[in-house]
Amino acid sequence: MKPLLTLENIDTYYGAIHILQGLSLQVNEGELVCLLGGNACGKSTTLKTALGMVSPKNGSITFAGEDVTKKSTSTRVKLGMAVVPENRRLFGPMTVLENLKIGAYVLGDADPADIERVFELFPKLKDRQNQLAGTLSGGEQQMVAVGRALMSRPRLILMDEPSMGLSPRLVEQSFEMIAGLHAQGISMLVVEQNANMALSIADRGYVLQTGRIVLEGKASELAGHEELRRAYLGR
Amino acid sequence: MSEQQGLGIGTDEWVAQHEKRLARRSGLLGILDLLNQKVSPAIRYGILGVAAIAFGLFVDDFYLQRIAANLGVFLILTLGLNVVMGFAGLLDLGFVAFFGFGAYAYALTSSGHLNQHWPTYLSVPAIVIVTAFLGYLVSLPSRRLFGDYLAIVTLFFGQVFIQLIISSDSITFPGNEESTDITGGSNGIPGLDPFVLFGYKFKGAADYYWLLLVILVFLIIAIIRVDRTRVGRAWKTVREDSLASQAMGIKVNNLKMLAFIVGAAIAGLAGTIFAGIQNSVFINGFDMPLLTLIYAAVILGGSGSIPGSILGAFVMSVLPEILRVQNYSEILFLSVLILTIAVLGKSWKKFAFNIALVVLIGFLVKVIVSALNIATTPAATWAIAPVSKALQHWLVIPQSRLLWGNIGFVLLISLIAYYSIAKEKIKFYLLPLITYVAIFVWEDRLVIEPNTTRQLIIGMLLVVLMIVRPQGFLGKTRVEVL
Numbered sequence: 045m046k047p048l049l050t051l052e053n054i055d056t057y058y059g060a061i062h063i064l065q066g067l068s069l070q071v072n073e074g075e076l077v078c079l080l081g082g083n084a085c086g087k088s089t090t091l092k093t094a095l096g097m098v099s100p101k102n103g104s105i106t107f108a109g110e111d112v113t114k115k116s117t118s119t120r121v122k123l124g125m126a127v128v129p130e131n132r133r134l135f136g137p138m139t140v141l142e143n144l145k146i147g148a149y150v151l152g153d154a155d156p157a158d159i160e161r162v163f164e165l166f167p168k169l170k171d172r173q174n175q176l177a178g179t180l181s182g183g184e185q186q187m188v189a190v191g192r193a194l195m196s197r198p199r200l201i202l203m204d205e206p207s208m209g210l211s212p213r214l215v216e217q218s219f220e221m222i223a224g225l226h227a228q229g230i231s232m233l234v235v236e237q238n239a240n241m242a243l244s245i246a247d248r249g250y251v252l253q254t255g256r257i258v259l260e261g262k263a264s265e266l267a268g269h270e271e272l273r274r275a276y277l278g279r
Numbered sequence: 280m281s282e283q284q285g286l287g288i289g290t291d292e293w294v295a296q297h298e299k300r301l302a303r304r305s306g307l308l309g310i311l312d313l314l315n316q317k318v319s320p321a322i323r324y325g326i327l328g329v330a331a332i333a334f335g336l337f338v339d340d341f342y343l344q345r346i347a348a349n350l351g352v353f354l355i356l357t358l359g360l361n362v363v364m365g366f367a368g369l370l371d372l373g374f375v376a377f378f379g380f381g382a383y384a385y386a387l388t389s390s391g392h393l394n395q396h397w398p399t400y401l402s403v404p405a406i407v408i409v410t411a412f413l414g415y416l417v418s419l420p421s422r423r424l425f426g427d428y429l430a431i432v433t434l435f436f437g438q439v440f441i442q443l444i445i446s447s448d449s450i451t452f453p454g455n456e457e458s459t460d461i462t463g464g465s466n467g468i469p470g471l472d473p474f475v476l477f478g479y480k481f482k483g484a485a486d487y488y489w490l491l492l493v494i495l496v497f498l499i500i501a502i503i504r505v506d507r508t509r510v511g512r513a514w515k516t517v518r519e520d521s522l523a524s525q526a527m528g529i530k531v532n533n534l535k536m537l538a539f540i541v542g543a544a545i546a547g548l549a550g551t552i553f554a555g556i557q558n559s560v561f562i563n564g565f566d567m568p569l570l571t572l573i574y575a576a577v578i579l580g581g582s583g584s585i586p587g588s589i590l591g592a593f594v595m596s597v598l599p600e601i602l603r604v605q606n607y608s609e610i611l612f613l614s615v616l617i618l619t620i621a622v623l624g625k626s627w628k629k630f631a632f633n634i635a636l637v638v639l640i641g642f643l644v645k646v647i648v649s650a651l652n653i654a655t656t657p658a659a660t661w662a663i664a665p666v667s668k669a670l671q672h673w674l675v676i677p678q679s680r681l682l683w684g685n686i687g688f689v690l691l692i693s694l695i696a697y698y699s700i701a702k703e704k705i706k707f708y709l710l711p712l713i714t715y716v717a718i719f720v721w722e723d724r725l726v727i728e729p730n731t732t733r734q735l736i737i738g739m740l741l742v743v744l745m746i747v748r749p750q751g752f753l754g755k756t757r758v759e760v761l
Contacts, residue, residue, distance in 0.1 A: 097525060121528025133523035135516050145509070146516055150528040153509055196528065 045072035048200055048231050049094060054103035056093050063089045064100070065255040071200060071233050076226040078234045078242035078263070081252035087235040088130060090252070091202045095127055096120050108199060122150045124199035131208060132189040136178025140169055143177045143188050147195030154195060162191035183214040190221065201225070203234045207241060219245055243267045323586065328496070335488055348484040350596045351491030352553045357576045357592040358498055359545030365583035366511065367538035368518025370430040372570065373417060373437035377543040379565030381410050381550020383444060383462060386560040389472040392463060399474045403551045407544050414543025418536040425521065444562045467561035474555045487556045498545070502585055514538060575741055581754025590752055602733045605726060606664045612721055613666060620714060636711035641673045654678040667722055676723050684724030691716045
């Protein structure tokens with residue numbers, strides 16, 4: 045398997061606080077990798093570092109065979125990274141269609157075929173395309189957020205806590221959707237607190253604790269790991 | 280599908296009909312909503328355009344032409360600020376400095392002051408380009424700032440501009456004994472050349488009016504188009520959530536700089552025309568009062584809305600002029616008052632009842648005043664304008680006008696304050712009382728002090744609007760993503 049995203053010995057600081065401490069991880073082509081961990085252990089920072097919204101002090105980031113450590117977020121999105129941010133972060137006073145078009149910003153004007161593809165995936169959004177994104181329900185907003193990410197024709201989607209703020213049923217639907225996208229060949233790095241859910245659809249997983257990877261392996265192995273079960277699965 | 284019966288709360292149809300349900304308001308607002316839906320934007324702009332052309336063709340009153348030309352300049356400024364603040368969400372408090380720079384640059388290149396007489400077709404484009412570059416320079420230190428931080432930095436730039444102009448009337452260049460007067464300091468620069476375009480020398484405000492009309496048509500079309508493009512959308516995302524915007528691959532800093540540059544160029548253009556119309560430039564025209572008016576216009580109309588900017592500019596620029604004339608101000612005041620009752624009354628029946636109550640209160644007060652033998656001012660001295668003449672048999676003005684006017688004013692403010700927290704039932708009876716006191720205060724005091732009244736009315740308009748409709752006349756309702 046060819047590596048798509050590689051983070052190597054990353055050190056990220058917020059001011060004087062050392063957040064990521066020599067973190068290394070890898071997402072291969074076509075893989076669904078989940079990053080597990082409790083509160084404030086650096087999950088979101090890992091995504092932000094990968095996306096270039098936070099720059100690491102040391103270490104290197106390689107994406108699609110290119111060293112992007114010093115590249116801007118814009119360049120990385122152009123190369124094929126897309127993000128579904130924590131809490132979705134839609135542009136509320138703009139319509140669903142406008143939100144989707146913004147997703148294709150780096151490609152220039154949005155391709156109608158791409159919009160159509162998103163509508164095929166989420167038929168509900170087609171009916172709602174002229175509605176303001178902020179008026180949608182949580183589940184629908186999640187669809188727009190994923191659709192927006194897809195608009196830039198990504199090779200890798202970074203998902204930050206897709207279960208946050210959704211009802212249990214919608215969490216399940218959300219993960220089915222992620223699995224569906226994965227089945228279409230899109231690589232994904234999913235940051236999640238809901239370890240059970242994440243491991244059930246992932247190929248591989250990493251466990252993050254206070255800025256360090258403490259455990260990694262196949263999802264099935266991790267799901268059976270004694271210590272992890274005690275720490276995160278509550279069994 | 281069972282949406283015909285019952286509300287169907289929680290079903291998709293209920294949410295999807297959100298817009299339609301909004302329209303089902305009764306009374307005056309309902310009619311306005313309906314008009315708003317039925318008349319397409321193209322028709323609205325068309326009506327506006329025809330009215331503007333008709334004005335230019337048929338109105339040859341010099342005073343009115345001057346007001347119209349000033350409105351044109353103000354409109355350009357409002358549209359420019361709408362790009363910076365409305366679209367990109369940047370609180371740029373140095374905006375008028377670009378306007379001033381454009382005006383002064385025109386003055387320096389087209390007057391006897393420095394003995395430069397550049398042709399208009401050269402000076403105006405050159406000034407617009409230089410102002411845009413100035414906007415770029417200001418945006419460099421400001422590009423990482425947002426909100427109040429940006430406001431402070433740009434405010435500083437605006438004030439620096441004013442100080443520079445004031446103190447540049449005696450600059451001693453090295454190797455030169457005598458000081459040179461560059462900007463005329465606080466005396467300004469008089470005697471500017473009029474615009475000359477295509478061999479035609481501009482004679483008065485009417486000529487500038489046509490030029491402004493052409494520029495405004497192009498500007499409005501351009502801004503509407505930009506609003507619908509990728510850049511326009513990206514500006515809005517910067518305004519809404521710059522972090523999410525960055526995560527989408529949008530170069531937030533570059534877009535902010537672009538907004539600054541576009542805004543500066545538009546303000547610079549407005550400045551050159553303003554200088555041409557005025558024939559002179561003075562620094563005090565480019566300070567905080569103007570900035571406040573432009574911001575008020577953008578916010579009043581609805582930040583980010585182009586028709587809103589036009590409406591806001593119209594209100595903020597024409598209203599003060601109308602309020603100068605007693606007859607107009609009186610009619611305007613009373614119609615706004617009646618409109619307010621109509622809107623607050625919510626239905627026609629309540630409205631009619633309210634008006635009847637106001638009339639009744641008037642006669643009641645008259646009876647009480649005569650029963651108590653309070654000396655009144657003869658109607659002949661206060662009822663001068665047509666409307667007040669009509670009111671003279673209904674309204675009483677006591678002899679000590681100052682005292683009663685002040686009492687009435689305090690009472691009015693207290694009643695309005697109470698109204699905002701009163702219960703629905705009390706509100707219903709309170710409204711006619713407030714209306715009566717308002718008419719009384721108006722006829723007793725405000726109408727004879729037009730300068731104070733103007734400020735008061737504009738201030739009240741803003742306060743009331745911001746409470747009732749925080750998004751401005753034509754702005755979009757804020758939707759927060761939670």
